[in-house]
Amino acid sequence: xxxxxxxxxxxxxxxxxxxxxxxxxxxxxxxxxxxxxxxxxxxxxxxxxxxxxxxxxxxxxxxxxxxxxxxxxxxxxxxxxxxxxxxxxxxxxxxxxxxxxxxxxxxxxxxxxxx
Amino acid sequence: xxxxxxxxxxxxxxxxxxxxxxxxxxxxxxxxxxxxxxxxxxxxxxxxxxxxxxxxxxxxxxxxxxxxxxxxxxxxxxxxxxxxxxxxxxxxxxxxxxxxxxxxxxxxxxx
Numbered sequence: 728x729x730x731x732x733x734x735x736x737x738x739x740x741x742x743x744x745x746x747x748x749x750x751x752x753x754x755x756x757x758x759x760x761x762x763x764x765x766x767x768x769x770x771x772x773x774x775x776x777x778x779x780x781x782x783x784x785x786x787x788x789x790x791x792x793x794x795x796x797x798x799x800x801x802x803x804x805x806x807x808x809x810x811x812x813x814x815x816x817x818x819x820x821x822x823x824x825x826x827x828x829x830x831x832x833x834x835x836x837x838x839x840x841x842x
Numbered sequence: 843x844x845x846x847x848x849x850x851x852x853x854x855x856x857x858x859x860x861x862x863x864x865x866x867x868x869x870x871x872x873x874x875x876x877x878x879x880x881x882x883x884x885x886x887x888x889x890x891x892x893x894x895x896x897x898x899x900x901x902x903x904x905x906x907x908x909x910x911x912x913x914x915x916x917x918x919x920x921x922x923x924x925x926x927x928x929x930x931x932x933x934x935x936x937x938x939x940x941x942x943x944x945x946x947x948x949x950x951x952x953x
Contacts, residue, residue, distance in 0.1 A: 836884075
């Protein structure tokens with residue numbers, strides 16, 4: 728069964744460093760998303776991406792964040808200068824022909840720890 | 843009022859029992875509704891979409907009440923494997939289009 732994959736599973740970084748979280752969505756999917764979940768808290772929407780551009784973003788997704796689909800298979804989230812409060816689980820998701828209302832398939836997540 | 847609100851639980855329910863929980867939302871322009879389940883330290887997985895007319899999938903029934911702005915999930919004949927956190931998700935198709943997750947309701951099915 729096709730699945731969304733994410734690497735690395737756990738990333739530890741120093742405050743102020745840049746990190747890139749990688750996702751490989753399901754191959755024929757068209758809509759891509761990043762979410763984060765701080766430990767013990769709710770899943771929070773960060774950004775959606777369609778047709779090679781951001782379609783919407785939340786207030787959390789400030790200038791420190793960026794997304795890219797560099798090669799038609801990977802979908803990356805970059806955090807330019809990490810803060811302690813960026814420590815969270817980051818989930819990538821994708822949907823296919825059902826469009827933004829279709830089932831979102833989530834990857835297993837990357838746990839980011841900022842020291 | 844919080845945008846999407848759920849009783850955090852935990853709901854401790856004996857195996858075989860029926861359990862129901864609600865989720866309220868504040869944005870009357872909300873258009874799409876979903877229930878996801880999330881196991882501990884895992885990713886959310888779609889349980890079911892919620893349609894205006896209500897819908898059923900095996901032991902699970904979802905209802906939408908637009909007038910009172912809540913959705914519900916009913917689980918019949920609960921099984922140990924139903925133990926998880928159930929997340930309510932609401933999407934609004936307006937200018938500030940966004941996807942909002944509730945904090946989740948924890949369910950423990952007891953043997």
